[in-house]
Amino acid sequence: MQGVCVSILCVCICVSVLLHSAISQPPTESDTYTECTDGYHWDPQTEHCKDVNECETIQDACKGEMKCFNHYGGYLCLPRSASVIPAPEPPITPTVTNPCPLGYEPQGDSCVDIDECERDEHDCQPSQQCINSLGAFTCQCPDGYRKVGTECIDIDECRYRYCQHRCVNVPGSFSCQCEPGFQLAGNNRSCIDVNECDMGAPCSQRCYNTYGTFLCRCDQGYELGPDGFACNDIDECSYSSYLCQYQCVNEPGKFSCVCPEGYQLLGTRLCQDINECETGEHQCTDTQTCVNIHGRYQCVDTNRCQDPYVQVSQNRCVCPANKPACRDLPFSIVHRYMSITSERSVPSDIFQIQATSVSPGAYNTFRIRSGDDNGDFYIRQINNISAMLVLARAVSGPREYTLDLEMVSVNPLLSYQGSYQSSSALRLSIYVGPYTF
């Protein structure tokens, strides 16, 4: 195939040369002669020698598969596939003619492609790309543009592409975008949830990632602020005055109860009196007895017997009958101590008196001999030998009572002059604490 082409090319060049030489041939002789060279005949009308078309005048000028081509002063027999390039117009100034096809130029013996793009011999728009090809060039639009006429128009890829959330067309391209809380996946189209908790979400305590967003939560004892991020301490103490028996102290995230001096916390909210006499905190001397009371302790003299009484045992004083001063006094005094809280509901049984030694057949009566000037107490007799001291009024401490409770025994059987009467007393020290506990 290549051989044929080359031979045709050669023929063409030959023909072209021939045609040039022919056309440059003027009639050989002057106008006065009527004789022309071979292949021409005299045209009297124009008075010029005129070419003879041998292909028409000679029968079977070419044989076989050959084709007849007329030319000035003769004819050519060429293969049927050959074509003859018409002779170009005679150049105004004689130059070397380019014998190569359009877009090619001769280089040595052959024709090579002209790179019109490199030589800037193209008419592509500035927005277009010049692409060289064999014998020609094309103007192409960059990726993402399409050609409309001579213009390059941006393609709106968003009309064709799939983005999970949002598509944004930009000149020459497009991009997928995601809603806040999502990020573009590796395929550049899908959107995947962002775990804001791992990305430094501004939750001050607990962060929970959710689809597309996150939630802040607070630890127990805190509540979420209006901004949804901050956790503010809850003042539990303001909720109720019953949270603590004595005093509530708010702390970050919680609360605690405190107790007054002399008390310790029992559990979380109750206050329990400290028994300083047992813990050894007291500072009572050897001649004193430590008495624990609500919130504190009391040091009392171990021997509280005052003349004319004499001590016969711990807490017990006796007034000997042979002493004249003892005539109208209770025969014995027993010391007792007790502590009660403030604001007890009343009436309230607080102390039971019991006769320790009873002579058969005796009547026993009980009364408050002294110490109850306001009438805060009364005695309820239970039977012959016992009675109950009752608190009649709500009292608040700190306060101290010293009550002498007297038991009078009358025994009609032991009567010398009428009847025998004896009395004994219980000296009860009552400490009312400052609190209701």
Ligand SMILES: *[C@@H]1O[C@H](CO)[C@@H](O)[C@H](O)[C@H]1NC(C)=O
């Ligand atoms: C996604 O986009 C980035 C940046 O534009 C690019 O480097 C990457 O190759 C793209 N991935 C896919 C799967 O198209």
Ligand SMILES: *[C@@H]1O[C@H](CO)[C@@H](O)[C@H](O)[C@H]1NC(C)=O
């Ligand atoms: C209680 O008093 C009655 C009389 O009312 C008497 O008979 C009885 O012996 C007394 N009991 C005691 C235990 O003293």
